[in-house]
Amino acid sequence: MTTSAEIKEFITAKFLPDTDPAELTDDYDLVENGVIDSLGLLRVISWVAETYGLPLDDIAIAPENFRSIEAIRNFVDESRRTLPVA
Amino acid sequence: MPSRKLLELFLEQAGNRPDSCALVFGDEHISYHRLLDLALELRSAMAELRVSTGRPVCVPAVKTPETVGLLLACLMDRRQVLLPSPELGQDVLRLLCQQSSCAHVLAAERSAEGPAVLGIRSVPASAEAAAGFVLPAPDEAMLFLTTSGSTGTPKIVPIGTEAADRFLSWSAEQFELGADTAVLSYAPLNFDLSLLDVWAPLRVGGRVVLVDQSRATDSTYLAELLETHPVHLVQAVPMFYRLLADGGRGDERPYKSVAHVVFTGDAMPHGLLVRLPEVFPSARLHNIFGCTETNDSFRHEVVVEELAPDERIPIGRPLPGVDAIVVGPDGKPLDGECTGELLVSTPFQTTGYLQARRNEGVFAAHPDGGTGRTYYRTGDIVTRRADGVHLLEGRDDFYVKVRGVRTNVQEIEQVILGHPEVRDAAVVALPDELAGARLYAVVQREPGSSLNGLTLRTHCARLLPRPSIPATVVVADDSLPRTPTGKPDRNLIKQRRMEMETTVS
Numbered sequence: 001m002t003t004s005a006e007i008k009e010f011i012t013a014k015f016l017p018d019t020d021p022a023e024l025t026d027d028y029d030l031v032e033n034g035v036i037d038s039l040g041l042l043r044v045i046s047w048v049a050e051t052y053g054l055p056l057d058d059i060a061i062a063p064e065n066f067r068s069i070e071a072i073r074n075f076v077d078e079s080r081r082t083l084p085v086a
Numbered sequence: 087m088p089s090r091k092l093l094e095l096f097l098e099q100a101g102n103r104p105d106s107c108a109l110v111f112g113d114e115h116i117s118y119h120r121l122l123d124l125a126l127e128l129r130s131a132m133a134e135l136r137v138s139t140g141r142p143v144c145v146p147a148v149k150t151p152e153t154v155g156l157l158l159a160c161l162m163d164r165r166q167v168l169l170p171s172p173e174l175g176q177d178v179l180r181l182l183c184q185q186s187s188c189a190h191v192l193a194a195e196r197s198a199e200g201p202a203v204l205g206i207r208s209v210p211a212s213a214e215a216a217a218g219f220v221l222p223a224p225d226e227a228m229l230f231l232t233t234s235g236s237t238g239t240p241k242i243v244p245i246g247t248e249a250a251d252r253f254l255s256w257s258a259e260q261f262e263l264g265a266d267t268a269v270l271s272y273a274p275l276n277f278d279l280s281l282l283d284v285w286a287p288l289r290v291g292g293r294v295v296l297v298d299q300s301r302a303t304d305s306t307y308l309a310e311l312l313e314t315h316p317v318h319l320v321q322a323v324p325m326f327y328r329l330l331a332d333g334g335r336g337d338e339r340p341y342k343s344v345a346h347v348v349f350t351g352d353a354m355p356h357g358l359l360v361r362l363p364e365v366f367p368s369a370r371l372h373n374i375f376g377c378t379e380t381n382d383s384f385r386h387e388v389v390v391e392e393l394a395p396d397e398r399i400p401i402g403r404p405l406p407g408v409d410a411i412v413v414g415p416d417g418k419p420l421d422g423e424c425t426g427e428l429l430v431s432t433p434f435q436t437t438g439y440l441q442a443r444r445n446e447g448v449f450a451a452h453p454d455g456g457t458g459r460t461y462y463r464t465g466d467i468v469t470r471r472a473d474g475v476h477l478l479e480g481r482d483d484f485y486v487k488v489r490g491v492r493t494n495v496q497e498i499e500q501v502i503l504g505h506p507e508v509r510d511a512a513v514v515a516l517p518d519e520l521a522g523a524r525l526y527a528v529v530q531r532e533p534g535s536s537l538n539g540l541t542l543r544t545h546c547a548r549l550l551p552r553p554s555i556p557a558t559v560v561v562a563d564d565s566l567p568r569t570p571t572g573k574p575d576r577n578l579i580k581q582r583r584m585e586m587e588t589t590v591s
Contacts, residue, residue: 018560019539033543034555 007072010047015040026070031063041066048072054079091251092289093161097122099291103265108288109151110268110295110315116151118291124155124202128194129162131204137190142166142221142230144188144209146179147276149299152194152202154275154284161228166221168230168242171276178239184215186230186242186440219440222246230440231278233378239500242440243378250281253381253434256405257286260385261319261346265291268315268343272297272322278378279350283321302326305333316343320366321374323351324358331361340367350374350382353478354399363390375401375478380462381434383408384476400475401468407433409459412470417453425469425479429453429461486515486523488553495525498556501549502527505542507535510566512574513556516584525556526583530565537561 001009004026012021015035030036036044044066049056054076065075096118099106104119116124137143145156147169160167168186170179183191193205222244229250232240261282263269269287271294273279287294295315301307308329312320320326327349330341347362347369354373362371371390376382386402404410411419412426420426437460438445449460467479484496495513502511510530518524531537539559546555567575567582 016539018558023538023540028540029544029547032552033540033547034552034557035543037552 003073003076004069006051007069007076010051011035011044011069014043014047024069026073027068029067030069031067036066044072048076052076052080091247092254092285093158095289096158099265099288103291106266106291107293109154110293111151112298114151121151121155121158124151124194125158125162127201128152128156128204129159131202132159132163132165132192135204135206137165137192137206139163139165141187141189142168144168144170144179144183144186144191146170146172146174146191146193147274148172148193149271149275149296150194150196151296152196154288155202156192156194156204164224164228166224166228166230168232169276170232170240171274174240180209181215181239182232182242183209184212185219185239187211187216187219187221218442220442221440222437226437231276231378241444243436244438244440245278245281246435246437249381249434249436250285252407253281254286254289256407256434257282257382258290261286261348263287263290263292263319266293267318268293268295269319270295270297270312270315270317270321272302272320272326274299278376278381279321281381282348283319303329305329309333312341312344313339316341318343319346319348320344320369321348321350324349324354327354327362327365328358331358331365340365342368344369346370346372348372348374350376356393356395356397356399359388359399360390360393373399373401376432377464379436379439380430380432380464383410383430383432386475398477400471400477402476403474404430405432409461410476411453411461412468412476413453419453420470423470423472425467428464428466428468428476430464431459431461435460435462486525488515488523488525493525493554498525498527498546498550498554501546502529502542504549505537505545507532507537508542509533510574512566512576512579514576514580514583516580516587518557524558525554526580527556527559528566528579528583529559529561531561531563533563 008021008024012019012024041061041063045059045061048054049059066072100118100122105117107115108118108121109116143160143165145153145167147153157167168182168188170182188209191207191209195203195205197203227244227246229245231243231245233243263286267287269283269292271280271283273283284294295311295317344366345368347366371388373386373388374382375384382405384401384403385405386400388399409431411429412424413429414420414426438449448463452459452461465484469477469479485494495515498513499511502508508529509532511527513525513527515523516526529542539561542559542561543555567578569575
């Protein structure tokens, strides 16, 4: 499964249980549309850290990094490149 | 502008005391004679422009002497008037016009010289928009006000002619209004408060000091206005008193002319209330409770010296002729000291919303059976003390707190129902450990539509604050479960969802 598909599956399972993952486009704004709020953001971050082996302490909790599937994927790719793997 | 009786009494004043001041607006004093002329000029203008007499007209409530004149002109012609806020969006204004069968939107403006000018705009009729809206006869109701819904389309509330007369009589007596007494008109002209502020004085030969709406939050302007034009009665929301008290002029040069201070529309903070006697040393202080549907229903006179620290300000006792019932969760009236939903029947109330189906379950007979009176279900939770004084506790369960934000689920429903591909929708609050409540929306889409929860969220995000976007949006082709009265069965929807979630987790 691609990173995008994994993220999409997680987001729909946790936050949009009644939505078909196929309907969720990569650029859908998860913050603006009320899918992820501040508490939801923490859940996404901890999932990202665990799934991709990123050190939680080094992750900036900035909503713009988690605004869409695409943003989360970019963040994961970038972090894997630059951060030491936990 | 609510009744024939008002017109007769106004004409009597204009005949007997033509040179007395009727309206103060900016630097101008408009006499009864001039106001009558203004009304007659605008009446001719309506005839010249062939404004149809068989249908209501819409007059956006810009607070000027010209608008007051136009409303009097409509009264003379027996034209029903929809009086909405002048700040409504064009789409909402058009829809309200179509719902109430208004053919024209009218606006009266001054000209540099000579008579006032009448602006007129046609509104295309829409049988679709008007379906289910029932117009009362002109004899029954001349004025249509609207509720101030924060989202969605405002509800149209016809003000009964006799009900308005009873209200104007009560208010003139309660607040000792007579010839030459001056009243400050602070509220927008489309609020029911203007019945007391504007029409009650004009009926008895008094004077109305109109607050310029564009300067209504300018404390210096308000202080100067009250200094230049001493008034007998002030009715306003607590914010107005805050502006005056903090403006720094009140206690130095108190407004001694004011005999009655009325606050309404919002809870009066204790800290502000105790400062009012300095600002208005001669005034009696009244907390008044009511709504557009019933007009005023409760009054409580506050004696500041007798207030305990942090004492909540009661809404008081029902006005003369008002019957108030407190009902429990089962809808049965409670006796003695109790807390429950407030049902009121007032001599001033509307016969019901223009949209007939809105009245179901909102206007009803006495829960114990017919006494002939109609009661309005306020949705307000009150406590009745043993001494018969009432305290306002809050709203009923259409209001929920989501992460501490007070949210009205009905307003969210209205927003969702506004999406063109939505056929039916219900929003309920589910208990949530973290957020207190979590909103669940269940939606039936139009046949053939491919609407999904994500696109509907985007629609909500455009029109609602973020905490009001439902946490879960389920879109389906199935119809919603309904109660025997035809409303979405919110309890069943809630119960099914909670059962489903328990099974899943």
